[in-house]
Amino acid sequence: MDNRLTDINSSIEHINEISAWVSSVQDLDRLLELIIETATRMMDAKASSLLMLDHKTQKLYFKVATGVKGTDIKQFEIDLGQGIAGYVAQTGEPLLIPDVAEDPRWYKEISESIGFKTQSIACVPMKVNGEIIGVVEIIDKADGSSIRDEDLKILSVFADLAAQAIGNARKIEHDKKEIIDLKNELQSKYEIIGESKALRKVISDAIKVASSKSTTLILGESGTGKELLARLIHRVGPRKDEPMIVLNCAALPETLLEDELFGHEKGAYTGAVARKIGKFELADRGTIFLDEIGEMSPGMQSKLLRILQEGVFYRVGGNKAIPVDVRVISATNRNIEEDVAQGYFREDLYYRINVVQLQMPPLRERREDIALLAEHFLDIFKKERGTSNLVISKEAMDLMVEYDWPGNIREMKNALERAVVMGNGKQILPEDLPAFACTTQYPGLEVGLSLKEATDLFKKEFIVINLRHTEGNRSRAAKTMKIQRTYLSRLIAKYGIT
């Protein structure tokens, strides 16, 4: 009796250990071994094993096997439906077989080949969310007696534990993968594409200033990637694990901007029902990016100057000076020196925000980046739309490389997105890039032609682009142009379109 009690106590200890493991899942293989060993000991079985079902091969393989032949048996694989384990894995029903010799499902080759005499077997499925992922089985009692109904019940409990552990481990694996994917996606979202000397130079300067706290002013036309550069500075600098807060100074009128930047105390004004933390405070220890700073009103300019000089600020309606440690990066597409000269922008503030100045070159001054960027954006939009075979035609690429891109990379990104949506899904053609429509000549738009000649020229060109769009399919082209197919054929003959 005493012996039995110590056994139970040690089993309980093991179960407690298992519960702790199941909820944390540090090492799945060790945990599964522990579960099977404990089950074996509790039921006093001769051997036991855990088999996993590989859904691809439809085979069961031994993950854990105890007993004197435990190591030998691991080399075997069992087909789904084969033997008792295969039967349970296929049907999902637990089985108890007191005498295997009497059961036609018994697959004796394995136990014979390893020389393991078997009398009785109990086998139960492991399920995760109703799906069978494997089985657990035990063979005979150590004292030679047969496995009983109550053993089957105990075995089921352990099989559930094992299934739970496997389910948890898979979920953690899945979540980890998802986090990595998201991180990569985020990284690629902020990746700066381009090999031009001009871009490389500004990036290497940015990396140099990243380690310091010097205020940095990024100049450049709109859409050149100023915000992207600011993110790079934050990301490679010592503040990378703290937030980078973005504020667009042009988007808000002065009072709202002040509220956004500094926050307010409860009751600061009607409607201020609770304290609000402003962006400067949110950016503490991190970076604040003041976009379009050139649009800031004179009143806001003085308030910003004060926080830069003193390193403290006041919430609206508050009288407590709040210290912050914030790295300030600003950007503008305006000619800010001119604004200073004209008195629109405070000179003292300008010097404060402009300790380091970086200039983003416009796209037309780094045309060698255009093709790279085009392929990069095409990749992104292809993934989003699942049109994996889409390519950019040479004609369209030539046009893009020659175009001046007044809206820079933002314009290009938008143009490509539109081309992917509107195009034929196989090739991006010049006419899918409407940004250029205004730079290409309308056919027939010249003085000296009659109206009829001009419209004929236009019609011919119009039909050509529609046919190209449908890869020569006349029915579809006619449908797009809302004319009869027969009429289209007549026009094709008339204008000699090939």
Ligand SMILES: Nc1ncnc2c1ncn2[C@@H]1O[C@H](COP(=O)(O)OP(=O)(O)O)[C@@H](O)[C@H]1O
């Ligand atoms: N070199 C680049 N590589 C990849 N994407 C870029 C690059 N430059 C700009 N972009 C993208 O173009 C858009 C405009 O960039 P942004 O940084 O907002 O420009 P700005 O702040 O100068 O107006 C954004 O979607 C940005 O991700």
Ligand SMILES: [Mg+2]
């Ligand atoms: Mg911007």
